[in-house]
Amino acid sequence: MAIALETQVVTKQYENAGQAIRAVDEVSVNVKAGEFVALIGPSGSGKTTLLALLAGLLRPTGGNIFIDGSPLWQMSDKDRTQFRGEKIGFIFQSSNLVPYLSALENVELMLKLNGRLDKSGREWAKELLDQLGLKDRMGNLPSQMSGGQQQRVAIARALVHEPAVVLADEPTASLDTERAYQVVQTLATLIHAQNRAGIMVTHDLRMTRWVDKVIRMTDGKVAQIIESKGEIEAYSRGSEH
Amino acid sequence: MVTDTIQNQVRTLPRNIKKRRVQIGLPVSIHLALKEIWRNKGRFFLISSVVALITLLVLFIAGLTEGLGQGNREYIENLNAQLVVYQDKADLSIPTSRMSLATVRQLRQVEGVEAVGAVAFSNVSIPLPGGKPPLKISLIGVLPGEPGEPVVNQGQGLRSKRADETVIDAGVAQRTGLKVGDVLTVRSTVGSKEQLYDLRIVGIAPSSQYFIAPSIFVPYITWDKVRPQPLATSQTGEDPDVSFNVAAVRLNNTADAKAMSKTINNSVKEIIAVDLQTAYENTPGYSAQQSTLGLMRIFTLLIGLLVIGGFFRIQTMQKVAQIGVLKAIGTSSASIAFSSIVQIFSVNSFGVVFGALLTFGLALGLPSAVPIRFVGSAIASSLIALLVIGPIGGLASIQVLLKAEPLRALGLAS
Ligand SMILES: Nc1ncnc2c1ncn2[C@@H]1O[C@H](COP(=O)(O)OP(=O)(O)OP(=O)(O)O)[C@@H](O)[C@H]1O
Numbered sequence: 001m002a003i004a005l006e007t008q009v010v011t012k013q014y015e016n017a018g019q020a021i022r023a024v025d026e027v028s029v030n031v032k033a034g035e036f037v038a039l040i041g042p043s044g045s046g047k048t049t050l051l052a053l054l055a056g057l058l059r060p061t062g063g064n065i066f067i068d069g070s071p072l073w074q075m076s077d078k079d080r081t082q083f084r085g086e087k088i089g090f091i092f093q094s095s096n097l098v099p100y101l102s103a104l105e106n107v108e109l110m111l112k113l114n115g116r117l118d119k120s121g122r123e124w125a126k127e128l129l130d131q132l133g134l135k136d137r138m139g140n141l142p143s144q145m146s147g148g149q150q151q152r153v154a155i156a157r158a159l160v161h162e163p164a165v166v167l168a169d170e171p172t173a174s175l176d177t178e179r180a181y182q183v184v185q186t187l188a189t190l191i192h193a194q195n196r197a198g199i200m201v202t203h204d205l206r207m208t209r210w211v212d213k214v215i216r217m218t219d220g221k222v223a224q225i226i227e228s229k230g231e232i233e234a235y236s237r238g239s240e241h
Numbered sequence: 242m243v244t245d246t247i248q249n250q251v252r253t254l255p256r257n258i259k260k261r262r263v264q265i266g267l268p269v270s271i272h273l274a275l276k277e278i279w280r281n282k283g284r285f286f287l288i289s290s291v292v293a294l295i296t297l298l299v300l301f302i303a304g305l306t307e308g309l310g311q312g313n314r315e316y317i318e319n320l321n322a323q324l325v326v327y328q329d330k331a332d333l334s335i336p337t338s339r340m341s342l343a344t345v346r347q348l349r350q351v352e353g354v355e356a357v358g359a360v361a362f363s364n365v366s367i368p369l370p371g372g373k374p375p376l377k378i379s380l381i382g383v384l385p386g387e388p389g390e391p392v393v394n395q396g397q398g399l400r401s402k403r404a405d406e407t408v409i410d411a412g413v414a415q416r417t418g419l420k421v422g423d424v425l426t427v428r429s430t431v432g433s434k435e436q437l438y439d440l441r442i443v444g445i446a447p448s449s450q451y452f453i454a455p456s457i458f459v460p461y462i463t464w465d466k467v468r469p470q471p472l473a474t475s476q477t478g479e480d481p482d483v484s485f486n487v488a489a490v491r492l493n494n495t496a497d498a499k500a501m502s503k504t505i506n507n508s509v510k511e512i513i514a515v516d517l518q519t520a521y522e523n524t525p526g527y528s529a530q531q532s533t534l535g536l537m538r539i540f541t542l543l544i545g546l547l548v549i550g551g552f553f554r555i556q557t558m559q560k561v562a563q564i565g566v567l568k569a570i571g572t573s574s575a576s577i578a579f580s581s582i583v584q585i586f587s588v589n590s591f592g593v594v595f596g597a598l599l600t601f602g603l604a605l606g607l608p609s610a611v612p613i614r615f616v617g618s619a620i621a622s623s624l625i626a627l628l629v630i631g632p633i634g635g636l637a638s639i640q641v642l643l644k645a646e647p648l649r650a651l652g653l654a655s
């Protein structure tokens with residue numbers, strides 16, 4: 001499988017009142033197309049910061065990031081904004097959707113931004129929502145949908161434009177366990193089926209059940225990478241006690 | 242179960258979404274702007290209504306400025322002359338100025354002067370039937386056939402300097418219902434007594450208000466008899482010494498007013514000649530009134546600016562997180578800013594148009610005595626000002642939009 005995302009000794013250092021904090025400390029990881037990765041670690045370990053670096057929203061203080069082979073931080077700001085829209089799909093914790101756009105319009109927005117909202121694009125957006133069990137909710141505004149439904153719309157939006165990479169920061173944080181399971185399972189299925197590179201930050205170790213790789217961070221460093229199915233399985237179970 | 246359906250339906254790869262093909266619908270910025278308005282109709286309509294009310298207020302003030310201004314200057318502005326001549330010590334005050342026929346004769350001698358008329362101002366009233374309050378009017382004494390007498394559009398002008406005849410303006414004609422050939426009774430005072438005079442209407446002139454009152458014109462000797470006076474001092478003789486207020490001078494070359502006023506000032510003693518605009522701007526209270534109303538209009542526009550600016554700024558600040566998400570998923574700052582401009586502009590324009598229609602609707606129901614006129618430059622400039630204050634007020638929120646960080650979508654701040 002091709003590598004869709006790669007970081008080379010990426011570092012992000014914050015200067016805070018004269019004190020330097022290495023939120024992300026020389027991280028080198030890669031994610032292949034069709035691979036779904038969980039990013040875990042204690043609070044403050046740098047997960048969100050790493051995600052922001054990968055997303056092209058936060059400039060690293062050192063190292064390189066490649067998405068689909070392109071060095072993310074060697075582009076102009078304008079090019080990066082466009083690149084982000086084309087190559088990256090986002091699922092945020094909450095207030096994800098544009099409140100005055102319907103489910104379908106939220107998904108279509110991603111295509112519109114990329115100049116790709118034609119007839120077949122619209123059909124594809126509808127089919128994705130259909131696959132996510134939202135056939136009857138396409139015309140609903142976010143405020144007319146449950147939290148789980150909203151996150152599923154967000155998944156459709158993150159995938160509709162065929163990005164190389166899908167980034168999700170605690171996408172299940174605002175959902176109850178049952179719905180959280182559903183959303184993550186759905187995300188995993190689609191990432192595998194559509195051959196995207198997925199990275200999901202999560203606090204909830206049970207969610208690692210559907211991933212192919214677990215990256216555990218502590219103090220900004222990669223502490224552990226678990227890739228064997230059996231170990232991941234045990235990991236997600238172990239947390240239930 | 243959601244996942245079951247997915248596993249059954251998933252295809253290996255999505256169908257070919259071609260790149261950069263013809264897009265459906267509007268550009269992103271306009272799409273977002275209009276959708277937001279549409280889905281929050283109530284809120285946007287509310288602010289449009291506030292803009293409409295401000296428009297109403299501004300247009301009424303402008304209309305009043307125009308109407309009162311017109312009421313003060315109409316007669317002078319429409320004089321069939323280019324210069325008004327005052328007694329030099331009068332400080333350009335028509336009521337204080339005194340002008341004799343001797344001076345008028347001197348003025349006629351000046352090279353380049355075509356005609357000179359003397360004008361005398363006073364006030365009387367017309368008793369109206371049916372217990373209505375009497376109509377207050379300006380009584381203007383003129384030299385028949387000379388500048389100062391208006392051009393009639395019905396009947397004919399004044400013929401003799403002492404006949405009991407009058408030319409009334411359209412305002413008097415409309416409010417009394419009198420026609421050419423009718424007799425007009427005016428009420429004046431002599432000493433402390435009331436005195437009625439009958440005048441035969443020979444002609445009707447276009448509206449010629451002076452001092453916010455409609456006017457009637459009479460020959461100067463008749464004027465001297467009819468005007469309110471402290472004592473019964475009826476003058477006799479071929480040319481009694483009537484004390485006029487000012488002279489109206491018509492020039493051979495009408496474009497030459499500036500230079501000619503200098504020539505006249507140098508040729509005739511103890512007078513000052515000015516152009517018509519200077520003359521009406523110096524009628525008592527005119528400038529003070531116009532500048533007060535102008536100030537009111539500016540303050541109302543300022544309130545409009547703050548209301549629109551405040552509304553959009555607060556609304557934008559509430560949307561910072563949402564804008565962060567839009568930027569994170571690849572919407573450019575320029576698109577977001579343009580979207581906001583489209584919104585501000587449409588909401589403001591809608592309010593202004595709505596307010597203008599409301600104003601003109603209300604104007605149709607106004608009695609003619611109300612000195613409000615919805616024409617002229619004051620209205621035009623107000624409408625333009627109202628249309629631009631929205632976008633200007635919105636600038637403050639554009640700055641918030643541009644500063645909103647996409648990092649916020651992840652709950653981080655730089
Ligand atoms: N703008 C900033 N300035 C200074 N320090 C920051 C800033 N943003 C984050 N940090 C620090 O960087 C470290 C990593 O933060 P980050 O938000 O990436 O952690 P996280 O793993 O996502 O935590 P959580 O699980 O609580 O979301 C923390 O110590 C945090 O205090």
Ligand SMILES: [Mg+2]
Nearest residue numbers: 047048049201
């Ligand atoms: Mg975090």
